[in-house]
Structure formats: C-alpha cells, structure tokens
Amino acid sequence: MSSEVESKCRAAADAARELSNVSAAAKNIALNAMGEALLKSAKVILDANSVDISAADKKGMSKTLIDRLALDGKRIQSMAEGLSVVAKLPDPIGEVISEFKRPNGLKIKKIRVPLGVIGIIYEARPNVTVDSAALCLKAGNAVVLRGGSDAINSNIAIAKTISSGAYSAGIPEGSIQLIEDTRRETAEEFMRMRQYIDVLIPRGGAGLIKSIVENSRIPTIETGEGNCHAYVESTADLKMASDIVFNAKVSRPSVCNAIETLLVDEKIAAKFFPIILNRLEQAGVEIRGDKRTRDIYPAAKSATEQDWATEFLALIIAVKVVSGVDEAIEHINRYSTKHSETIVTGDKKAAEKFTSRIDSAAVYVNASTRFTDGGEFGFGAEIGISTQKLHARGPMGLNELTSYKYVVQGSGQVREK
Amino acid sequence: MSSEVESKCRAAADAARELSNVSAAAKNIALNAMGEALLKSAKVILDANSVDISAADKKGMSKTLIDRLALDGKRIQSMAEGLSVVAKLPDPIGEVISEFKRPNGLKIKKIRVPLGVIGIIYEARPNVTVDSAALCLKAGNAVVLRGGSDAINSNIAIAKTISSGAYSAGIPEGSIQLIEDTRRETAEEFMRMRQYIDVLIPRGGAGLIKSIVENSRIPTIETGEGNCHAYVESTADLKMASDIVFNAKVSRPSVCNAIETLLVDEKIAAKFFPIILNRLEQAGVEIRGDKRTRDIYPAAKSATEQDWATEFLALIIAVKVVSGVDEAIEHINRYSTKHSETIVTGDKKAAEKFTSRIDSAAVYVNASTRFTDGGEFGFGAEIGISTQKLHARGPMGLNELTSYKYVVQGSGQVREK
Numbered sequence: 001m002s003s004e005v006e007s008k009c010r011a012a013a014d015a016a017r018e019l020s021n022v023s024a025a026a027k028n029i030a031l032n033a034m035g036e037a038l039l040k041s042a043k044v045i046l047d048a049n050s051v052d053i054s055a056a057d058k059k060g061m062s063k064t065l066i067d068r069l070a071l072d073g074k075r076i077q078s079m080a081e082g083l084s085v086v087a088k089l090p091d092p093i094g095e096v097i098s099e100f101k102r103p104n105g106l107k108i109k110k111i112r113v114p115l116g117v118i119g120i121i122y123e124a125r126p127n128v129t130v131d132s133a134a135l136c137l138k139a140g141n142a143v144v145l146r147g148g149s150d151a152i153n154s155n156i157a158i159a160k161t162i163s164s165g166a167y168s169a170g171i172p173e174g175s176i177q178l179i180e181d182t183r184r185e186t187a188e189e190f191m192r193m194r195q196y197i198d199v200l201i202p203r204g205g206a207g208l209i210k211s212i213v214e215n216s217r218i219p220t221i222e223t224g225e226g227n228c229h230a231y232v233e234s235t236a237d238l239k240m241a242s243d244i245v246f247n248a249k250v251s252r253p254s255v256c257n258a259i260e261t262l263l264v265d266e267k268i269a270a271k272f273f274p275i276i277l278n279r280l281e282q283a284g285v286e287i288r289g290d291k292r293t294r295d296i297y298p299a300a301k302s303a304t305e306q307d308w309a310t311e312f313l314a315l316i317i318a319v320k321v322v323s324g325v326d327e328a329i330e331h332i333n334r335y336s337t338k339h340s341e342t343i344v345t346g347d348k349k350a351a352e353k354f355t356s357r358i359d360s361a362a363v364y365v366n367a368s369t370r371f372t373d374g375g376e377f378g379f380g381a382e383i384g385i386s387t388q389k390l391h392a393r394g395p396m397g398l399n400e401l402t403s404y405k406y407v408v409q410g411s412g413q414v415r416e417k
Numbered sequence: 418m419s420s421e422v423e424s425k426c427r428a429a430a431d432a433a434r435e436l437s438n439v440s441a442a443a444k445n446i447a448l449n450a451m452g453e454a455l456l457k458s459a460k461v462i463l464d465a466n467s468v469d470i471s472a473a474d475k476k477g478m479s480k481t482l483i484d485r486l487a488l489d490g491k492r493i494q495s496m497a498e499g500l501s502v503v504a505k506l507p508d509p510i511g512e513v514i515s516e517f518k519r520p521n522g523l524k525i526k527k528i529r530v531p532l533g534v535i536g537i538i539y540e541a542r543p544n545v546t547v548d549s550a551a552l553c554l555k556a557g558n559a560v561v562l563r564g565g566s567d568a569i570n571s572n573i574a575i576a577k578t579i580s581s582g583a584y585s586a587g588i589p590e591g592s593i594q595l596i597e598d599t600r601r602e603t604a605e606e607f608m609r610m611r612q613y614i615d616v617l618i619p620r621g622g623a624g625l626i627k628s629i630v631e632n633s634r635i636p637t638i639e640t641g642e643g644n645c646h647a648y649v650e651s652t653a654d655l656k657m658a659s660d661i662v663f664n665a666k667v668s669r670p671s672v673c674n675a676i677e678t679l680l681v682d683e684k685i686a687a688k689f690f691p692i693i694l695n696r697l698e699q700a701g702v703e704i705r706g707d708k709r710t711r712d713i714y715p716a717a718k719s720a721t722e723q724d725w726a727t728e729f730l731a732l733i734i735a736v737k738v739v740s741g742v743d744e745a746i747e748h749i750n751r752y753s754t755k756h757s758e759t760i761v762t763g764d765k766k767a768a769e770k771f772t773s774r775i776d777s778a779a780v781y782v783n784a785s786t787r788f789t790d791g792g793e794f795g796f797g798a799e800i801g802i803s804t805q806k807l808h809a810r811g812p813m814g815l816n817e818l819t820s821y822k823y824v825v826q827g828s829g830q831v832r833e834k
Contacts, residue, residue, distance in 0.1 A: 017750060017774075017776065020776070021773060021774065100795065102793070102794075102795060106784055106788060108794060113776075115806050115807070116776070116806060194630070198805075198806050198807065199806070199807050213611070213634060214634065217630060217631065219636065219637070219805060219807040220636070221807075237829070240829040243829065243831055244829065244831060246831075247831035247832060248831075251831070251832060251833075251834065252834065333434060351826075355824045356438060357434075357438065359434065359437070359530075359533070359822075360822065361822055361823065362822070362823040362825060363822060363823070363824050363825070364825045364826075364827060365824075365825070365826050365827060366826070366827040366828055366829055366830075367523055367825055367826075367827025367828075367829070367830040367831075368827075368830060368831045368832050370831070370832035371523060371825065371830065371832055372823075376519070376832065377519075377525060377823070378517065378519060388615075388636060389532050389533060389615050389616070389820035390532070390615065390616050390636040390638075390807065390808045390820070391807045391808040393820055393821055393822060393823075394822070394823050403806035403807070403810055404810055405776075405777065405778055405779070405780060405810060405811070406778065406779040406780070406789075406794070406810075406811050407772045407780050407782075408779060408780070408781045408782070408784055408788065409781075409782050409783070409784075410781060410782060410783040410784025410785075411783055411784075412654070412657040412660065412661065412783055412784070413783075413784040413785060413788070414660055414661060414663075414664035414665075414668070414784075414785045414787070415664060415668060415785050415787035415788055415793065416668075417668065417669065
C-alpha cells in the first residue's frame with residue numbers, strides 16, 4: 001500500500017498532464033470559483049483556525065507567530081481578492097518564446113509549458129496555502145502542499161475548500177494536494193518524490209531551506225534568505241542615503257529584503273554617522289559597529305565576525321567603515337546571501353563597478369533594497385525570491401513557474417550522421 | 418588542511434568573480450590561445466594518452482571504449498578547431514534580456530550574467546575536458562572538471578595545456594580546474610561543494626546521472642538519457658515514415674537522440690511492418706514486438722515490459738501496435754525519459770495533439786529525433802541535452818550556461834510599507 005505522500009504526489013502528477021492543456025479562460029474561472037468558495041466556507045475555515053490557535057496558545061507560541069497563524073474575516077476576504085488578482089494576470093502558457101527555421105527546413109518553436117508538479121514546503125502562515133495553489137494553477141502546474149503542523153487544521157479546511165472550488169469549475173481532480181500528516185518523516189519522504197515532483201520550493205526561514213537543500217532529491221529553488229547590504233559611497237547625497245538606509249532597515253525589519261549591514265566610505269563616515277546612526281537608534285535599532293565606526297560613534301556596540309554573516313530579521317544593524325567601492329564589493333560578495341544590495345552614490349563609475357561586480361539577484365543604485373518583490377517589480381504576484389542562480393533569480397512570478405519545450409515541424413528530414 | 422577537491426573548488430570560485438567581468442574579446446583570444454597550446458603540446462598529450470590506453474588494454478577494456486579514449490593528431494586538431502568555433506560564437510554575457518520602468522521611476526534591467534562555477538562530472542572521453550572548459554569559459558564561468566580514472570593521464574595533460582594557454586592570454590588563474598584524484602570518495606566530496614559550485618552537470622550514462630541525483634547537494638542538470646519514440650500515425654506517408662524511423666534508429670544507435678521504441682497505428686501496421694521491419698533487420702536491428710506486432714511479423718522476438726522502459730543504445734528496437742494517437746501519447750508519457758519523440762502523420766490535428774500532449778524536451782512532426790542537438794538547433798555548440806524541466810530543457814548551448822541579475826537604477830526611491 002502506498003503512503004499518503006506517495007499517493008498524493010502520484011495523483012498530482014496524473015492531474016498535471018491534463019492541467020497542462022487547460023485553457024487560460026478555464027483556469028481563470030476556476031481561480032474565481034476558488035475565491036467564492038473561500039468566502040462561502042469562511043465559518044468552517046475560521047473554526048478550524050481557532051483549533052490551531054488554541055493549540056498554539058497552549059504550546060506557549062509567541063504573539064508574533066500566533067498573529068501570523070491567525071485568520072479572521074478580513075484575512076479570508078484578502079485571500080479571495082488575491083485569487084481574483086491572479087485570475088487577471090496574463091496566462092504564461094503557450095507563449096512562443098522564440099521561433100527559428102533551420103537551413104534544412106525544420107521549423108523550431110520554443111514554447112512555454114508548465115513545469116509539471118510543484119512541491120511547496122512552508123511553515124505557519126495559512127495564506128501561503130491559497131496563494132501557492134493559485135500561482136501554480138495559473139501557470140498550469142499541479143501542486144503538492146506541505147505546511148507546518150501549527151496550521152494544519154486551517155490548511156486542511158482551506159485546501160478542501162479551494163480544491164472543491166477548482167474541481168467544480170472543471171480543473172482536473174487531483175491538481176491541488178495537501179499532505180495532512182505533518183510528521184518530520186513525511187517531509188523527508190516528500191523530498192524524495194522525484195519521479196512525481198518537478199521542483200520543490202521551500203517558503204520559510206533559513207532552517208527550513210537548509211534542511212531541504214540537505215535532504216531533497218528533487219530540484220529545489222532556494223528562496224528568501226536575505227543578508228542584504230547598503231553601501232554609502234563618498235559622493236552620496238547624504239539626505240538620500242539616510243532615507244534609503246533608514247527605509248531599508250526600519251520599514252519592515254522581519255522581511256528578507258531588509259538590510260542587515262551598512263557599509264560607509266571612510267571619507268564621509270564622520271559626517272554621515274551622526275545623521276543616520278542617531279536616526280536608527282531613535283527608531284530602536286541596535287547598532288553594532290567595527291572599530292572605526294565606534295571611534296566615530298562610541299554609542300555603538302562591538303560587531304563580531306558572526307554579525308557580518310547574520311540575517312538579523314530584527315532591529316539590529318551591523319556597520320563598517322570601508323576604504324571605497326572595492327572594499328565594499330569585496331565585503332558584500334564575501335558575506336551576502338546574494339539577495340539584494342544597494343549603493344548610494346553620485347558617481348556613475350562607482351555605480352557601474354558596483355552593479356557589475358556584485359553577485360546578487362538584485363543590485364540597486366540610489367534606491368532601497370525593499371523593492372525586491374514580485375509586486376514591486378510588476379510581476380503581479382510572487383511565489384518567493386530566489387537566491388540561487390539556476391532557473392530563476394530574484395522575484396519569482398508566473399513565468400518562473402514554467403519551463404519550455406521545442407516543437408519541431410518537418411517534412412521528412414533525416415540526419416546524415 | 419583542505420583537500421584537493423575543496424581547494425580547487427574554492428580557487429575556481431575566487432577566479433569566477435574576476436572572470437565574470439572579462440570582456441568577450443579577451444575570452445576569444447584566450448580560446449584561440451588554448452587551441453594553439455593544444456597543437457603545440459600534442460606530443461605531451463599523446464604520450465599521456467598512451468599511458469591511459471596501455472592501462473585500459475591491460476584491464477581488458479572493450480575496443481569501443483578504448484576507441485572513445487584514444488587520441489591521435491587528428492583528434493587533437495579537431496579539439497583545437499572546436500575551440501576556435503566557440504571563440505566565434507556570440508558572447509551571451511551582458512545581454513539586456515529585458516528592461517522596464519516602474520511607475521515610481523525605478524528602471525529595472527534584467528541582465529545576462531554567468532552562472533559562476535560549473536562542475537562537470539564525466540567519463541572516459543578526454544575531448545569533453547576541452548569542450549566543457551571552452552563553453553564554460555565563453556559563458557564567463559569558471560569550471561571544475563572531474564573526469565573518469567581511465568582518462569586521467571590524458572585529462573591532466575590536456576587541462577594543464579589549456580589552462581596555461583588561457584592564463585597566459587589573461588584569463589584569471591584558477592578559472593579551469595581538474596580534480597586529479599579519481600577515487601569515488603572525491604567524487605562524492607565534489608558533489609557536496611555547494612558553497613563553491615553553482616551547478617553540476619553530469620555528462621555520461623544513466624548510472625552516473627543517477628548517482629549524482631542521489632548524492633549531489635548542488636543544483637544539478639540531468640542530461641542525456643534518451644528513451645525516445647517514433648509514432649507512425651495512420652495517415653503517414655509510409656516512405657517518409659520508413660526513412661525517419663530507419664534514420665532515428667540506425668544512423669547512430671549509441672547516442673541519446675536515437676529512438677528505442679516504434680509505435681504504429683493499427684490501421685497501417687499490416688502494410689507498414691513489412692516495409693520498415695525488413696529494412697531494420699537487414700541493417701542488423703533486433704526487433705522486439707508486442708503480440709500484435711508478432712502476429713503480423715512473426716520474425717520479431719517478444720518484447721517484455723522492461724523493454725518499453727529501456728534505452729538500448731544499440732541495434733535493438735521495441736515495437737508496439739497502438740489504437741491511435743491517444744494510446745501512443747499515453748505510452749510515451751509513461752515510458753519516455755522526456756528527451757525526444759516524433760510523430761509521422763499527414764493529419765494536422767493528430768500532429769497538434771501529439772505536440773501539445775507529449776511532455777518531452779523536443780517533439781517532432783515528420784522529422785527524425787536525431788536532430789535534438791545543439792549544433793543541429795543552431796546553437797553552435799552544446800554541453801549536453803537536458804531532460805529535466807528546471808532551468809534548461811533540451812539542447813544546452815551558451816545561453817543555458819548563464820543566469821541573470823536585476824540592476825535597478827533609482828533616484829532615491831524608498832518603499833512605503
């Protein structure tokens with residue numbers, strides 16, 4: 001007898017073959033039907049959610065985490081609206097990416113197709129269940145979802161609701177699967193389902209991503225770890241620099257596109273530090289500086305080697321004085337997770353050097369790193385931000401959930417050798 | 418002290434950062450210099466090769482395998498010519514793939530960049546050392562090569578020659594690395610060098626690919642396993658069908674784009690089998706048929722379940738009668754390795770159904786599967802044929818050895834929430 005994991009993965013693979021040929025119109029109708037189903041089943045979902053919340057309370061889960069887990073009418077409404085946003089996005093499938101004719105008369109078309117089956121492993125936020133399913137479905141992929149145990153009752157109720165909504169609107173049955181057994185062994189089993197799952201996307205913290213990279217036999221896209229940097233170059237407009245650094249650190253410190261380290265050119269450090277470090281401290285940010293920073297700004301704590309490599313995800317910033325753009329680049333390429341970095345500068349040459357030499361998914365000149373986001377890039381939605389270079393880099397929208405195939409039209413051509 | 422594997426991978430990663438900014442002109446000069454170095458060191462390389470050949474002889478290696486391993490003046494000449502072909506290809510790096518402006522004024526460019534460091538694991542053919550290094554270098558990537566033990570003396574001589582040639586022409590030292598210790602443990606160590614290697618590409622048989630998929634912690638591109646099919650539909654021009662099937666099976670049976678299974682529509686099987694199966698048998702092909710095939714063509718052996726799933730890479734063909742395009746599609750999607758398939762048909766609707774429903778990298782109408790090849794597709798060269806859907810599918814040329822990054826030009830933009 002096959003396990004829950006295997007039978008659900010296989011069912012998704014069977015459904016994927018049908019789903020890849022479903023029209024854009026049919027997928028959009030289904031997405032809207034899924035949203036309506038969510039609104040109609042709001043009570044069932046909220047009841048299930050309250051079971052999760054009670055269990056979390058009993059376990060002593062922190063307020064912040066409980067807030068991520070909790071649903072209410074407004075959040076369900078917003079999940080339903082998210083579905084209609086995805087319905088309105090252009091369908092990527094069937095696009096002729098390129099087309100060429102060979103001297104022997106073969107006509108080759110490179111056509112965008114779904115990836116097939118996408119596995120998503122995520123933690124406690126139940127809205128991930130909805131938006132992952134929506135994006136995968138829109139790009140013609142079946143999805144197997146494996147959420148964390150803390151949200152399991154909510155996830156079961158949501159998955160049941162949206163999959164019934166989708167199937168009643170004609171989406172092939174089996175296209176949306178949720179693994180209900182949340183023991184660690186089933187996650188590991190899931191990561192080995194290579195014959196059914198085409199790509200695995202973890203949506204969660206560094207620990208989850210590391211475990212998947214270590215254990216997965218399925219091609220994986222690493223997402224979301226962001227040890228991001230701002231470098232304020234000697235010719236920077238210091239008011240602009242202060243606004244960018246402050247925004248990148250303080251506007252939402254718990255997200256991956258917030259900065260963790262500030263590098264400042266030695267020529268302006270004495271002038272810039274009082275402006276920015278006071279402003280950050282007043283906003284509650286803890287400053288951890290290298291020796292030269294502390295010489296200028298003695299209120300700073302001492303930064304350790306470990307601090308340069310840490311994604312704080314909190315109101316903490318590591319600060320270092322550098323001799324110029326070369327040292328800034330060297331520091332960033334050494335410690336960065338290759339997510340997002342920015343230079344604030346008035347010097348075109350320094351900007352060019354920075355953007356060409358920094359090896360990160362998104363490299364900014366005179367703007368906040370906080371813009372690394374599918375919505376802000378105009379992709380309409382995102383399933384995550386890739387920090388690897390294979391397949392997709394940076395914000396991943398619908399196109400990044402697709403592959404392609406070559407369709408070759410001949411008239412009897414054979415190859416000589 | 419770090420091992421050979423680790424120190425070479427780290428050196429490649431250091432070199433890769435420099436290499437990513439080397440100009441097209443400098444890379445092309447280096448590729449030509451590598452070719453000249455090969456010709457100049459021909460004697461040293463041939464001497465090293467003869468050591469490998471003697472060892473292979475002593476081991477009792479088969480003639481075919483020794484032929485793959487053996488070098489002579491002509492083969493070295495042809496490796497040098499391959500380098501000058503790669504030098505002439507357009508440089509993919511720096512291409513602006515797309516460019517867009519956001520309502521807030523941010524200008525976003527998606528720019529093609531190298532992947533970084535590419536690991537190649539391969540078997541006995543020493544020419545792979547040259548052409549892998551050339552393609553990786555042209556696309557701005559450092560490369561770490563790990564060839565099989567049978568060719569180790571040849572590989573050391575070749576790698577030394579081409580890397581000296583490249584470095585003397587200004588390529589950053591360390592860009593081309595060969596792991597000289599060919600024990601199994603070092604291969605496994607290599608597959609874990611995730612912090613230095615961005616992608617691992619196996620070039621070899623199914624066994625090698627399976628071992629890498631099982632053991633690698635580095636993103637991998639599966640290449641080259643080809644259980645390919647031809648389906649002759651009821652409206653096919655039987656002369657064309659015979660030529661295509663014969664070409665796809667017989668012209669070079671040991672390669673991945675040769676077919677292994679022939680599916681024939683029941684309406685034409687009685688007419689087509691005598692034509693094609695006699696022709697194949699006369700060329701030395703062993704026919705393994707299902708019951709309906711054997712009823713029409715009693716000389717066929719009996720095909721087993723295993724035969725449908727086998728990449729014979731030899732003059733053997735499995736043959737099955739099917740009821741129409743639906744059964745053909747079902748059979749192929751079940752047994753295929755998703756490499757290349759062809760339909761021979763006069764019916765546009767059948768062709769459309771086949772090309773849209775078959776989930777393989779290259780799907781042909783009225784042409785031989787043997788065209789799935791970087792050169793035949795006009796890519797100028799190829800590093801392998803991907804049978805997975807992540808990152809690259811089908812023939813992989815220079816573009817498939819690249820990633821991209823987003824360069825975002827602002828004027829002080831910050832994000833509201």
